[in-house]
Amino acid sequence: MNLHVPTLIARKRDGDTLDPAEIRKLIDGYTAGEVPDYQMSAFAMAVFFKGMDAVETAALTRAMLESGEVFHHPDGHPPVVDKHSTGGIGDKVSLILAPLVACTGVWIPMVSGRGLGITGGTLDKLESIPGFKVAIPLAEAQAMLAKNGVVMMGQTDRLCPADKKLYALRDVTGTVPSIPLITASIMSKKLAESLDRLVLDVKFGSGAFMKTEAAARLLADSMIAVGKEMGVEVHAVLNPMSEPLGRAVGNSLEVIESLECLEGRGPADLRKLVLDLAEKISPVPRKELEHLLDDGSARRKFDDIVRAHGGDPADLPKLGQIHHAPLIRDFPAPCSGTVAEVDAGWVGQAAVQLGAGRSRASDSIDHAVGFDHLVKCGEHVHQGHPLCRIHARTAVDFEIAESMLEKAIRIEH
Numbered sequence: 001m002n003l004h005v006p007t008l009i010a011r012k013r014d015g016d017t018l019d020p021a022e023i024r025k026l027i028d029g030y031t032a033g034e035v036p037d038y039q040m041s042a043f044a045m046a047v048f049f050k051g052m053d054a055v056e057t058a059a060l061t062r063a064m065l066e067s068g069e070v071f072h073h074p075d076g077h078p079p080v081v082d083k084h085s086t087g088g089i090g091d092k093v094s095l096i097l098a099p100l101v102a103c104t105g106v107w108i109p110m111v112s113g114r115g116l117g118i119t120g121g122t123l124d125k126l127e128s129i130p131g132f133k134v135a136i137p138l139a140e141a142q143a144m145l146a147k148n149g150v151v152m153m154g155q156t157d158r159l160c161p162a163d164k165k166l167y168a169l170r171d172v173t174g175t176v177p178s179i180p181l182i183t184a185s186i187m188s189k190k191l192a193e194s195l196d197r198l199v200l201d202v203k204f205g206s207g208a209f210m211k212t213e214a215a216a217r218l219l220a221d222s223m224i225a226v227g228k229e230m231g232v233e234v235h236a237v238l239n240p241m242s243e244p245l246g247r248a249v250g251n252s253l254e255v256i257e258s259l260e261c262l263e264g265r266g267p268a269d270l271r272k273l274v275l276d277l278a279e280k281i282s283p284v285p286r287k288e289l290e291h292l293l294d295d296g297s298a299r300r301k302f303d304d305i306v307r308a309h310g311g312d313p314a315d316l317p318k319l320g321q322i323h324h325a326p327l328i329r330d331f332p333a334p335c336s337g338t339v340a341e342v343d344a345g346w347v348g349q350a351a352v353q354l355g356a357g358r359s360r361a362s363d364s365i366d367h368a369v370g371f372d373h374l375v376k377c378g379e380h381v382h383q384g385h386p387l388c389r390i391h392a393r394t395a396v397d398f399e400i401a402e403s404m405l406e407k408a409i410r411i412e413h
């Protein structure tokens with residue numbers, strides 16, 4: 001079949017439904033460099049406005065998935081599972097869920113991303129552990145998976161290269177927020193892990209990609225439909241992201257909070273979400289998962305992960321000293337009352353301002369800065385008592401973050 005790309009773009013622009021073989025050819029041509037960026041941008045914009053049905057979205061997902069290499073699990077392997085979150089402020093669930101679920105006898109090959117904009121990324125958080133390597137070639141990742149039941153890695157150049165190229169293009173052409181394009185992007189990377197079961201944590205609210213519950217539902221349904229087309233069991237859980245998850249935001253600060261949760265402690269909302277998601281993909285009941293957090297099993301599995309990835313578990317209790325921001329100070333409550341709002345969007349922006357996140361994909365990040373001991377909605381506070389602790393590199397950063405927190409936190413008398 002000869003593909004005339006301008007005609008294909010025009011047909012999508014006019015709302016036509018494309019054939020899976022046409023979509024496949026387009027993606028193959030784009031991956032091979034035969035379809036230029038300008039045509040692919042026009043195509044992405046046409047999809048943005050006209051959408052794609054479930055069959056087209058599944059075809060796009062499959063074409064992107066098959067643009068590169070995929071995990072091959074040996075005969076007789078245990079069930080292979082994973083979790084994907086659309087991202088939120090203070091969301092460190094992967095760091096806890098991966099070792100926890102690996103303790104239940106399934107395999108979890110977790111391919112994660114970096115933070116962009118106000119949402120943090122699992123890879124950046126893991127890299128606050130000295131020596132922790134996230135760039136793992138597939139063969140090595142498969143060996144780690146067979147040994148420990150878990151690997152936590154970044155997308156390699158050879159894993160879904162079509163998505164890598166297209167996502168970067170969408171980022172600069174205003175075509176990221178399209179449900180079929182997001183679905184194909186996320187699902188192609190997850191399905192390249194050759195999964196049996198996937199749980200999706202789809203967030204909505206001020207600190208999330210999807211601002212409303214209705215939009216989150218549409219994305220969840222789209223991803224479930226693609227899972228069904230491709231023979232993978234997909235569960236979706238919708239969760240609000242109006243206040244940050246847990247009490248810590250910022251890379252090493254979130255690893256420290258994750259370790260607390262892995263030791264059976266930590267904030268209640270974080271533990272609950274980990275268990276809500278883990279029970280959808282684990283072969284054991286929630287009680288057993290709770291036990292694995294409380295008896296140190298999940299914590300020991302995290303040590304195994306750190307060791308396998310080139311880090312030293314002995315560094316984990318010292319992370320606070322290793323990444324010690326020059327300025328660590330309380331942010332006091334301006335009045336007494338009940339905390340009515342801790343706006344995740346503002347807290348995320350304040351964290352980026354401190355240097356914990358990126359504005360552009362090429363920016364470097366500061367592992368030490370951020371917030372901890374953050375108040376939660378519904379808690380009572382007294383004037384002058386801390387609402388959180390700010391970890392900043394400079395006094396100017398501290399003051400900017402402070403003024404953003406004033407907007408983020410609302411106290412009712």
Ligand code: URA
Nearest residue numbers: 167176181182185186
């Ligand atoms: N995350 C992805 O990997 N792709 C998208 O399109 C959006 C979020």
